Amino acid sequence: MSINHRFPNYDLSDITEVTAPAQLRALAHPLRNAILELLLERAATVSELAAALDRPKSTVAHHVSVLVDAQLLRVVRTRRVRAIDERYYGRTARIFRVGTVSPTEAGDAPYCTNDLATAAAESAAAHQADQLSSIVRHVRIPREQAREFWARVLELADDYAQLPRGGDVVYGFAAGLYPTDGPALPEAESAADPDRP
Incomplete structure (x- = not known):
């Protein structure tokens, strides 16, 4: 059980420095930023995020997967609903501080919004x-x-x-x-x- 009494309603680091190109590219997408912003309030399922963002569940699921792969999101708890485990996602840190990345590592993709x-x-x-x-x-x-x-x-x-x-x-x-x-x-x-x- 979480002992965190602040928003969001799950435990997470205060600050994480983000330098990996995959993380920077993940942060550069506006929908993924919106997902991260919503999860500052509380953990949420893909269905809840899709409803809040008025976007298809499949689209939101894809972007959540990108954020999980980039280690910016993680499953913070699950709930059993009709024989299916419903996953609640949360951020890995309150603040993602963009660190230094070399142009060679970043490639041509934008990595900062x-x-x-x-x-x-x-x-x-x-x-x-x-x-x-x-x-x-x-x-x-x-x-x-x-x-x-x-x-x-x-x-x-x-x-x-x-x-x-x-x-x-x-x-x-x-x-x-x-x-x-x-x-x-x-x-x-x-x-x-x-x-x-």
Whole structure:
């Protein structure tokens, strides 16, 4: 029996670094991402996932199989239903952190989705209805500080995933941290400069 009292309702690792090309390709498909997202709430059967996604059971079963083969999903429990074992699938980690992979290993296949592009497409209707909350800030900081900040964002995203379920609307939360060619001010002059007015 699981002693996990957080969402989802089964035990799993907090973070797994994903570097294998098969795993990266598995994460690059939007339907597989949707499956992984649903399983952040609770374990589910292929039938439940197919109903939630409004997709054929055979299609969802194929994508679940790809995720299982990539070790991103696993069977977390079974239930006997009319002489058939019904399998409940769960993630292997709350967060899949994409690690470094060489171009030779990755091949030509895309291995990373642009989650901000997905969020932009999903949020278009909310923007039109004036129900979108968003913000963009640009800051010149060292790479290590950017990594530390991103770790805090991941903690916030996990907190968001733990909010009690209720209501009838699914709200999306998107975050991104990326280098830009944006302008930056030069370093400020020292206040101790005697020539400063």
